[in-house]
Amino acid sequence: MMGKITLKNGEPLPKIGFGTFGSDHYSPARVAKAAACAIESGYRLFDCAQVYGNEDVIGEVFADAFRRGIVSREEIFVTGKVWNDMHGAGKPAEALEQTLSDLRLDYVDAYFVHWPFPNYHAPGCDGDSRNPDSVPFDPEAYIRVWNEMESLYDAKYTRSLGMSNMTIAKLESVLKRIRIQPAMIEMELHPSFQQRELFDYCADKGIKVIGFCPLGSPNRPERDVAPEDVSDMELDEVREIARLRNFHPAQVCLAWAVSRGAIPIPFSGNEKNIITNLRAAAEKLTDEEMAILDSAERNCRLVKGQVFLWPGAKSWKELWDE
């Protein structure tokens, strides 16, 4: 059931992964229980991050799965991400050392720069929270962080490198100036937010796209909920394909992502949903179905990132160069 694609550095990557962000609602223990269910169900890609605050318990799940012979280390693809407060000199190495110790691994398969700014907020903060030390994107600062990521790759602590929450303008300002290109870029992707230009830009460069919030993140943190947001699983276009195929709307969102060539990383704390979602990765939508879903685009960004704004910035759109 679990097909794989190949990254441009030759590393195999599963077509669907399992998210591990508890969205401020699911405790670390609940996320770990879900990850254990996911590994037993057949997921082989796990999207982890230090800021999710659960790498230690997820590490126990991996260790247990290795001990019980459910998978070997080589059979799973584990990502990590350096959080915004670890962009300083020597800090990415420190962060990855902690991640590897918590996950009980010798290496991660991909290490990402989580956000392109050193701006951070307290875990669980509300949407009006701002850090006065926040600054706009600075390509020089980003390249300094990336150079540290390259050293971690050279030292074999990670098998690939990734970027996250980037825009074409930001990529244009850094890609030509770095030695090791990102093998993957993680971005928000769901039928109501398709990011076609950025997606095609990555495809042209052979960079694989990991799609976060693939179901429209129905239980996202309060700070990421706005009155104008739409619900992907309730869109007419998604419901129409679900009816025709006898799918759950969640499976339509995931089959759409996989058919497009993205790697969706849904989270669920529910065993039935975990299994349902995995099955969707084996489905290929027809051109007609993809055309219907094209029209589901509503430019509905859910993770607006307003908590990362710097003093003087007027709107979250500035974070995205809009």
Ligand SMILES: NC(=O)c1ccc[n+]([C@@H]2O[C@H](COP(=O)([O-])OP(=O)(O)OC[C@H]3O[C@@H](n4cnc5c(N)ncnc54)[C@H](OP(=O)(O)O)[C@@H]3O)[C@@H](O)[C@H]2O)c1
């Ligand atoms: N790089 C970044 O900056 C970034 C940002 C955000 C997220 N991410 C990553 O992306 C992952 C996924 O994003 P997300 O968790 O926000 O959103 P999501 O995967 O779109 O949505 C997850 C929610 O959908 C529900 N759900 C899952 N399967 C379902 C089904 N079959 N039917 C109905 N409801 C279903 C789950 O509820 P139940 O528990 O009830 O199933 C869960 O609360 C995260 O866990 C994280 O790893 C990365």
